[in-house]
Structures are given as C-alpha cells and as structure tokens.
Ligand SMILES: Nc1ncnc2c1ncn2[C@@H]1O[C@H](COP(=O)(O)OP(=O)(O)OP(=O)(O)O)[C@@H](O)[C@H]1O
C-alpha cells in the first residue's frame with residue numbers, strides 16, 4: 001500500500017452557465033519518501049487535483065467521485081473534524097503563488113507558529129516559537145529573523161518561510177504547487193536543493209506540481225503527465241525521458257530548451273489545451289495529435305501498464321508496449337496534416353507555428369480540423 005493512493009478522482013466546478021469537470025478520473029500513487037511530479041500545460045487540472053487531495057477546494061468545487069487514501073484512510077469520506085487533524089499534520093501544501101500570501105502586518109515567526117498552536121494543543125507558545133527557530137534553520141533562515149516582517153525578506157526567503165510553514169506540523173507528505181515559479185533561476189535552484197534535502201533528511205513524500213520538466217527531472221522519482229483533466233502517462237522520470245509512450249509526453253519533453261543547441265528554439269506543441277466545458281470526444285488530445293486515428297476521436301483510450309509503474313492511455317501504443325509510428329496507423333486527415341508539418345519526425349518550432357499562423361484560440365490548429373485541411 002502506497003502512502004497516498006489517488007483513485008479515479010473526479011472534481012467538478014459549478015459555473016453560472018453549467019458545470020466544468022476539471023479533473024476526470026485521475027489515478028496515481030505516492031510512496032513513502034517518494035517525490036512525484038505532476039506536470040502538464042496550464043489549466044490541465046494540477047492545482048485542482050492538489051486542492052482535492054487536501055479537501056481545500058473553493059466553494060463552487062466538489063469531489064464528484066473517487067477516493068484519496070492516505071495511509072489507507074479515505075480523505076474524501078472523512079468527516080471535517082478528523083480531516084482537520086490530518087490536514088497539515090499528515091499532509092500539507094505550499095500553495096501556488098504562496099510567497100505573496102504572507103500577512104504583511106504580522107511577524108513571520110508568528111505566522112509559522114500559528115499552525116503549530118492550532119493543530120497541536122499540547123505545544124506551548126514557547127515550544128512553538130522554539131520549533132519555528134528549528135524550522136527556520138532547516139530551511140536556511142537565521143532563527144533571529146523570526147521577528148521580521150514579510151517585506152524584510154526577498155522572494156526566495158519568503159518562499160523558504162512558506163516551506164517552513166508547510167513543515168510546521170511535521171507532515172509526511174508535502175504538496176508543492178509551483179513552489180519555484182516566479183523565482184529567478186539561482187533562487188529556484190536553491191529552493192529545489194532545499195526540497196531535496198528535506199526529503200532525504202525528513203523522509204518526506206512530495207508531490208511537486210510544475211509545468212517545468214527540468215524541475216521534475218532534477219527533483220522527482222516519478223511523474224504523472226496530465227492533459228485536460230486526465231492522466232495521459234505515468235512512469236519513472238527516467239522511463240518517461242527515455243521512452244515516452246504518449247505523444248503528448250513526448251511533445252512536452254521536446255518543449256524543454258536544449259542547452260547544447262542554443263540556436264534552435266524548443267519545439268512547441270501546436271494548438272492549445274481544449275476547453276474543459278466541452279472537451280473533445282474520445283482522447284482529448286486528438287485534435288493536436290499527429291498519431292490520431294478515427295478510434296481516438298470516438299473512444300477514450302483505456303489506461304494500460306507496461307513496465308512496472310509505467311502506465312499510458314493511448315490507442316497508438318500496441319500491446320507489446322511500443323508506440324506505433326504515424327506511417328503504421330490509419331491516421332485522421334488532421335493527424336496527417338500535422339505529420340506533414342513535421343516531415344523529419346520533429347514538431348515545428350514555436351517560431352514555425354506562430355509564423356505560419358497555425359495556432360487558433362479555440363485550441364485547434366488553424367486550418368486543420370479533424371476532417372483535414374480545407
Ligand atoms: N474555482 C473555479 N471555478 C471554476 N473553474 C475552475 C476553478 N478553479 C479552476 N477551474 C478550472 O479548472 C481547470 C483546471 O484548473 P487548475 O487551476 O487546476 O489548472 P492547473 O493545471 O493548475 O493550471 P496552471 O498551470 O495554470 O496553474 C481550468 O480549466 C480552470 O479554469
């Protein structure tokens with residue numbers, strides 16, 4: 001049994017004109033002291049998945065189906081009292097954009113002490129203050145700075161404070177939602193090093209949410225690739241880099257800048273993620289996929305396992321775990337057109353896509369519908 005088992009999680013938001021299913025059947029595990037990356041383009045449901053795990057969805061959101069087992073206990077079914085005791089002390093979260101969420105008129109030390117006093121009634125004020133000092137030193141801040149105010153800290157230091165706050169109740173799992181976005185690369189590297197250190201020293205399990213694959217490769221053991229509210233592929237980071245099976249995973253991999261080839265722009269993914277209010281039928285990636293077939297447009301691909309822990313949902317992957325080449329597949333005209341844009345097997349660069357005016361606002365590739373080019 002893994003420490004965290006997310007099973008068939010479905011999250012919906014009520015909107016004035018209807019309902020949006022932001023997370024649709026997400027399944028993955030996080031083992032003790034394991035770091036798992038949650039990756040995908042903006043709007044694919046990463047934050048929503050994290051908030052659902054924490055049961056901290058906004059008012060218009062709800063978990064419509066599925067379970068979140070933490071140490072075998074289902075957080076989805078848990079009553080508010082026991083849930084409050086578990087939250088922060090067993091699992092905690094560093095929110096997206098958190099470093100700007102510190103209260104500007106309260107000393108940072110008091111803010112970090114607050115969850116300790118709130119969730120651990122046996123700890124005295126003095127004990128909490130002492131623990132804040134230890135936490136500050138753990139995350140690389142001098143304990144004398146407990147009395148300072150947020151404006152006296154740089155962005156990177158404020159993020160360290162937020163990490164200290166997430167660790168305040170000694171949780172076993174921490175979710176970091178884009179913990180290094182908005183920080184410059186040097187500070188980003190320091191924060192990632194810190195997270196890695198905490199993981200090895202405290203045996204912390206971690207879910208790291210990011211759209212930056214280089215962050216995942218440096219920090220995580222495994223990754224869950226999400227597309228439009230669903231899981232496209234899951235596997236060890238090494239396996240996903242070495243042998244991505246889902247065409248979307250491979251596109252994501254190729255969208256990372258190549259430091260050895262500075263004259264070449266990283267390849268983009270043509271089009272945009274679809275609207276989740278009316279997502280595409282079948283495989284949601286089919287309007288952007290150069291492997292798409294008629295079956296992709298009709299049927300959602302069932303998830304299958306290949307190597308232990310390597311799971312993928314894609315019709316182009318054969319039963320022996322090989323992704324067939326577009327030339328072996330009965331492609332949709334749209335996929336053929338996409339493949340033609342990319343005759344050497346490489347996707348067009350961002351420049352090519354933009355210059356050719358290929359990307360339309362609705363997420364389809366301009367001039368290419370599932371029926372093919374006009
Ligand atoms: N409170 C809300 N009400 C309605 N829709 C929401 C709400 N919160 C999120 N959504 C929608 O749910 C989908 C998933 O959003 P989410 O914030 O989880 O994406 P994300 O992967 O974290 O994106 P990003 O990388 O930009 O942070 C999006 O379509 C978003 O518009």
Ligand code: SF4
Nearest residue numbers: 283286289296314315
């Ligand atoms: S081949 Fe089909 S199932 Fe696989 S990613 Fe492309 S559209 Fe989806």
Ligand SMILES: [Mg+2]
Nearest residue numbers: 046047048096
């Ligand atoms: Mg997010």
